[in-house]
Amino acid sequence: MEPVRVISGTAVPLRASDVDTDQIIPSDWLKKVERTGFGDGLFESWRESSDFVLNQGRYDGASILVAGANFGTGSSREHAVWALMDYGFRAVVSVRFADIFRNNAGKNGLVAVEVDAATADALLDAVEADPSLEVVVDVEGRRISAPAADIDAAFSLDDSVQYRLLNGLDDIGLTLAHAGTIETFEARRPEWLPRTNS
């Protein structure tokens, strides 16, 4: 994973709550065995409607998605994060993220920016009013701002996720540093615990 420090760019307003991962990437796309090429499937059904926000040319090239509350609910599919990133998004803003989606985002370097309701509403209004508005997500300072719209607010981000984002760290490598502790733990497990191969 590449380090992520600051994301700045324009944003897309997605005024919908409870955006589930089936909408973000429909199940038909989950048959692929690769990690790449999911951008074309992003919001596939909604994109069939010409007035869907991603079909509006004025939002082309945006790197930040501003959505309603409860983003990424439902299925655990990491493909949802791969699709958002493959399309070009580097951060998603919402009042609340589903737990598995937020975990998946952190593992891939997509910043899940959790803000309060007032900030989310202000951002939605501002990017709807001005699609060229510059939005800045500062991972180190945990702040999101849009100076031209007079928005500057803190967002919450888990300390360890922030550390991994800033340093582009591989979680597995970090865990394997504890290989000895894992072995000690395994030696203490009761004998009667189930095995799948016996």
Add this chain to the structure above:
Amino acid sequence: MGKTLAEKIWDAHVVHHEEGEPDLLYVDLHLIHEVTSPQAFDGLRLSGRGVRRPDLTLATMDHNVPTTDIDRPIADPVSARQVDVLAQNCSEFDIPLYPMGDANQGIVHVIGPQLGLTQPGLTIVCGDSHTSTHGAFGALAFGIGTSEIEHVLATQTLPQRRPAMMAVTVEGDLPAGVTAKDVILGIIARIGTGGGVGSIVEYRGSTIRSLSMEGRMTVCNMSIEAGAKAGLIAPDDTTFAWLEGRPRAPQGSDWDRAVEAWRSLPSDPDATFDKEVVIDASALAPYVSWGTNPAQTVSIDDVVPDPASFDDAAQQEAAARALRYMGLTAGTSIRDIAVDTVFIGSCTNGRLEDLRAAAGVVRGRRVKDGMRALVVPGSMLVKAEAEAEGLDEVFTAAGFEWRSAGCSMCLGMNPDILTPGERCASTSNRNFEGRQGKGGRTHLVSPEVAAATAIAGRFRTPSDLDTPVSSGGAG
């Protein structure tokens, strides 16, 4: 201070703890399937890593598999490739696999319990959000993403922040006709799709204790639909009786040792929860979802709600959008809605008890002319057990299709899908737009309501079939 059930399991699995960092948790059982694992195995190969504990890992094929003609190759080449890749990965890394056609194949959350692998006190993960199902046994079980699958394959551990502890207590006797499915739909309707975010939910109270293991699995299964990290229920004699004698359950003196350990798991009397919701069972009813998220549900006695009746603008907007997608008008009686298709199955309601309940409703009756009605057992073992009781004949005599095991019409990844506009009464867990096939309209119900609806062609409870219903046309 006492500990909750989830805290006891959590604490017993911490391999490494460091202030400010997530705990490194040991994983007792890792279940995998064909959809979310291929990129994880690729990651292992790219970094030259192996699978640490193939003997704690089990694979099956469920999402892509067709439920007819399973002795023939999968027709869709993309699906066929995905199941082939799983077989190759399992062979390369020595992971036990129950492939399509195997007597033990089935939905991953149905086969773990039936094999006796799902046991109290375990940590269980799977790249599937309905992993919470296994919490019915007093296990800490939750869904993970593909990067986390790779992490567990390589290390048999997972770094996790300790979630909040939430109690959902349901007390009292369930009214007639109200099932475990209605209990969980009622809970989600009350706490919302985000009500459990960041929390492990322990379901407690006399109503929960009186449920069978199958009922408890139905409740825990849909914890994720309330946004919860996991859902679990304290193990008790009902749990132990269900497990005893299953192939992978402890045997002989090991069994006694295990039961002794399991009896210490329930939450201590002085344990505290960060949040508690109490629900009176007598207020629950048979529910039917009307919208496109699992909290958009009303009693079958009710009407499709008016978007204006919701408190905040976001909910009003969501309701209006849902009604458009579902092709419904506010004020319509639920019993007046005509249904095209009935699906009985899934990891929510595809177990033997669910099939028995549905068969009890349709025995001696006929599916309404022109309707499509499917019964899909959750596993090949459930299928065999149901056939040994003659349930297959009850269903086929009534006009249902009797299928082989798989996720089937729950999620639109295999040939069992809805066509645009097709309206389905489904015992599955998600009514999202397009979930059962593009443009399909899903209404979540219990197996009993699904069965009665297949007979009447409109939403009905089993008792409605015995007494004429005034509202609605053909009934």
